[in-house]
Amino acid sequence: MEILLIQPPVEDFYQTSQRTEPIGLAYLAASLKENGFSTKILDCQGGSKKYAVELPSSLQYLKEFYIHGNLSPFKLFGHFYHFGFSFEEIENEIKKCGAHIFGISTMFSTYYGEALKVAGIIKKADRKNIVIMGGVHASSIPFELLKNPYVDYVIIGEGEKKLPLLLAAIKNEKLSSISSIDGIGYKVDGQIKINPKVNWIDNLDLLPFPAREMLHTESYKIGRTRSTKIFTSRGCPFPCTFCSVKIAMGNSLRTRSPQKIIEEIMYCRKELGIEAFDFEDDNLGYDHEVFEQVLDLITENIGERKLRLYAMNGIFPAVLSGPILKKMKRAGFESINLTFASKDETIRTKLGRIDKVKDFLNALNLAYKSDLKVTAYVFLGVPGQTIKGMVEDLLFLAEIPCLIGASIFYPVIGTPLFNEYSEKGLFDSSTDLLRLRSPAFPIETEEFSRKDIFTLFYLARLLNFSKLLENTDIKKIVSAINLEVNSPYLFSEKKLNEYEVGVFLLNLFFKKRKIFGIRFTKKSDKHFQYEIYRENCSEKVIDIFIAMIKEKRTLFPWILNFENS
Numbered sequence: 001m002e003i004l005l006i007q008p009p010v011e012d013f014y015q016t017s018q019r020t021e022p023i024g025l026a027y028l029a030a031s032l033k034e035n036g037f038s039t040k041i042l043d044c045q046g047g048s049k050k051y052a053v054e055l056p057s058s059l060q061y062l063k064e065f066y067i068h069g070n071l072s073p074f075k076l077f078g079h080f081y082h083f084g085f086s087f088e089e090i091e092n093e094i095k096k097c098g099a100h101i102f103g104i105s106t107m108f109s110t111y112y113g114e115a116l117k118v119a120g121i122i123k124k125a126d127r128k129n130i131v132i133m134g135g136v137h138a139s140s141i142p143f144e145l146l147k148n149p150y151v152d153y154v155i156i157g158e159g160e161k162k163l164p165l166l167l168a169a170i171k172n173e174k175l176s177s178i179s180s181i182d183g184i185g186y187k188v189d190g191q192i193k194i195n196p197k198v199n200w201i202d203n204l205d206l207l208p209f210p211a212r213e214m215l216h217t218e219s220y221k222i223g224r225t226r227s228t229k230i231f232t233s234r235g236c237p238f239p240c241t242f243c244s245v246k247i248a249m250g251n252s253l254r255t256r257s258p259q260k261i262i263e264e265i266m267y268c269r270k271e272l273g274i275e276a277f278d279f280e281d282d283n284l285g286y287d288h289e290v291f292e293q294v295l296d297l298i299t300e301n302i303g304e305r306k307l308r309l310y311a312m313n314g315i316f317p318a319v320l321s322g323p324i325l326k327k328m329k330r331a332g333f334e335s336i337n338l339t340f341a342s343k344d345e346t347i348r349t350k351l352g353r354i355d356k357v358k359d360f361l362n363a364l365n366l367a368y369k370s371d372l373k374v375t376a377y378v379f380l381g382v383p384g385q386t387i388k389g390m391v392e393d394l395l396f397l398a399e400i401p402c403l404i405g406a407s408i409f410y411p412v413i414g415t416p417l418f419n420e421y422s423e424k425g426l427f428d429s430s431t432d433l434l435r436l437r438s439p440a441f442p443i444e445t446e447e448f449s450r451k452d453i454f455t456l457f458y459l460a461r462l463l464n465f466s467k468l469l470e471n472t473d474i475k476k477i478v479s480a481i482n483l484e485v486n487s488p489y490l491f492s493e494k495k496l497n498e499y500e501v502g503v504f505l506l507n508l509f510f511k512k513r514k515i516f517g518i519r520f521t522k523k524s525d526k527h528f529q530y531e532i533y534r535e536n537c538s539e540k541v542i543d544i545f546i547a548m549i550k551e552k553r554t555l556f557p558w559i560l561n562f563e564n565s
Contacts, residue, residue: 001171002038004099005029008106008114009044009084011053013066013077013439018278019312020045021220023229024135025105026210028159034208035164041211042093044118045084046219052079058434062441064536065454070517071530073502074461076454077439091121101130101167103155106137106145109413110437119150130170134159136248139197140414142185146192154185156197157248158234160207200250204234205260209267217272225308227276228268232261232290236282238316241352241416242409245282253286258293262301269302276308284311285319295327307332314339314377317363318355325370335373337405338363343396344389347382352416361400368401377405378460381453383421383445390448390456391545395552398463406460408438408453455541458515465502477503490518490530508532513542 007022025041032039055062059080068078085093094102102122106115119131134155138145142154155163162181169177178186183197201207212228220227233255236245268274285291298307309332317338328336340360341353348357360376367374378393379385397404411418411427413436421427426443427435435442441450481500484491496504501518508516515535522529 001101001167002040002097002099003032003101003103003167004040004042004094004097005103006042006090006105006118007045008104008111008118009082009086009090010108010111010114011056011080011082012111012437013080015045015050015081015083017048018220018222018227021215021227021229022105023210023231023280024107024159025103026212026215027207028103028134028163029211029214030208031160032164032167033211035168037164037167039211039214040097040099041214042090042097043215043219044090046216047084048219049085050081050083051086053082055080056434058432059440061450062439065441065450066439067517067519067533067535069519071496071498071501071520072505072517073465073498074458074505074515075517076457087117087121090118091125094122094125100126100128101132101170103132103134103159103163106133106135108437109137109140109433110435112137112145112433116148116150119148123150132163132166134163136244137413138185139248140244142194143192146185146187146194152187156183156185156194157250158183158201161201200235200252200254202254204231204254204256209264212268212272212274217274222276222278222308222310225276226272226274227278227308227310228272228274229280230261230264230268230277231280232256232294233281233283233287237286238283238354239352241350242412243282244412244414247414249282253283255287255290258290258297261294262297265298265307266301269307275306276310278310278312280313281311282313283319284313284315285324286316288319288321288324292324292327295324295331298331299327304330305332309333311336313337315363316355318359320363320366322366322369325366325372329370329372333372335375336367337375337377338367338402340376340378340393340397342379342382342385342389343393344385347379347385347389350382350384350417351379364400364402374402375405376402377407379407379409380456380460381409381441381443381448383424383426383443384447386447387452387456387541387544388548391459391541391548394456394460394463394545395548398467399552403464403467404460406457408441408457410436410438410440410442412436449538451536451538452541454536455515455538458535458537459541459545462506462509462515466506469503469506484527488532489521490532491527492530493527495528496530510546513546514539515542 005025022043029039029041066077104115122129122131130152132153133151138154139156142156145151145154165181182199184195186193233253235250235253237253314337341348364374376397380390411421441453505516515537516532517535519531521531
């Protein structure tokens with residue numbers, strides 16, 4: 001009985017390749033193998049394949065914001081891409097794979113269309129093929145997903161235990177037994193049945209290590225170093241209203257033993273040549289004892305700073321202490337991501353954050369003392385936020401030693417905020433799922449427009465770049481670039497690098513109070529020619545930003561560099 005597990009391709013403006021490793025499918029494959037099933041993984045996102053595709057009709061409004069070819073270091077996006085195998089390639093793989101049961105991962109609701117397209121290809125190949133869907137989207141709205149004729153079964157929550165049970169029932173033609181399997185959605189005589197999700201896997205140590213050998217490990221790198229995701233825990237006890245992790249992984253935190261975690265790390269290093277590990281936990285460090293033991297075991301068994309360690313999902317600031325951060329540095333962390341969210345306590349309460357700004361500042365200060373770089377993630381575009389409040393948040397982060405990670409808010413299906421904002425009519429949940437992604441600026445309110453949020457996101461990048469120039473002689477750099485300006489064109493004797501483009505545009509921003517983009521147009525015998533154009537930005541946001549930054553002139557002395565250049 002051959003089973004093919006599939007990670008579908010996705011279509012979006014960008015992709016972070018190291019975050020796309022289908023570790024969930026690798027866990028499932030290992031459990032199926034342990035239960036005697038023959039399994040393969042088709043990772044349609046593995047590798048670096050991508051090609052530009054037309055914007056979907058529901059995203060056409062974004063054309064005014066995203067201009068192809070912009071060389072600015074503050075730019076957002078240019079093209080809309082298909083990342084991974086083409087649907088024609090997937091069809092060929094399905095025809096030759098020999099499987100008749102397929103498991104499809106549907107992690108993010110905004111990509112449900114690509115997953116259903118793969119399901120359609122499977123049914124087209126043979127209408128008797130069985131399609132099982134799992135992942136966060138499937139766990140969030142199983143009933144809606146089962147309405148689709150291409151979907152036969154849905155796995156709700158963790159699948160390592162229930163998928164083998166489901167496959168055994170299918171294999172032995174004991175379909176009546178499916179009604180007793182926890183967290184399964186299925187169809188009986190055209191009627192949709194949902195077995196509620198009740199139980200979670202308590203002892204995570206009993207799970208086999210993910211079958212990474214079924215993945216193309218060369219596809220997953222941070223820089224040039226092979227990387228993988230690794231978990232120390234599952235589940236989340238926090239009451240955040242914007243996050244869906246509890247739907248897929250439950251409310252209670254369940255941890256693995258430090259010994260199992262270090263065993264997995266050492267196996268990956270020895271057998272697969274992996275030297276970079278991204279702790280994918282949603283609550284890394286919440287169990288202090290487990291996390292500290294893991295860090296100690298890494299240092300004892302592998303050595304200090306021999307690995308490259310990351311926690312890209314972020315770390316809850318309140319769990320961090322000086323001793324833990326020092327151990328993180330010794331084990332291989334060079335940087336950490338902290339959730340700041342907002343300085344506005346009303347917004348923090350709306351988001352369900354139980355930590356305080358003082359917890360963030362304490363963690364930041366301790367990280368700085370431990371020589372760990374920090375990226376602080378701030379929300380932009382939450383209903384209830386004001387332009388002034390969002391600018392204050394950006395400038396608050398600009399004053400302190402961290403990079404700004406601007407996160408455009410979007411409602412996630414199944415969360416309290418999704419339900420609340422859908423009922424208020426801030427978006428149409430029946431037609432707008434494709435818009436529920438950060439680059440689409442899905443929410444507009446009376447307080448802010450999409451243009452406002454686009455501009456704030458741009459300014460966050462501008463501030464990050466500005467921090468690099470605090471002790472720089474801007475006038476000298478601008479003069480050295482030696483540009484001839486003949487509006488709307490620039491002429492340079494040499495090709496401009498991103499740093500030079502950034503300094504020029506930053507200087508232009510403070511002089512003109514407008515945001516510009518720049519595109520290369522042609523090269524002659526003597527000059528490189530560039531075109532300057534105005535970005536579609538909000539003057540209201542820029543005016544508020546400039547006014548507030550001038551009030552804080554002593555905190556931002558680098559502004560004088562631009563005013564005097």
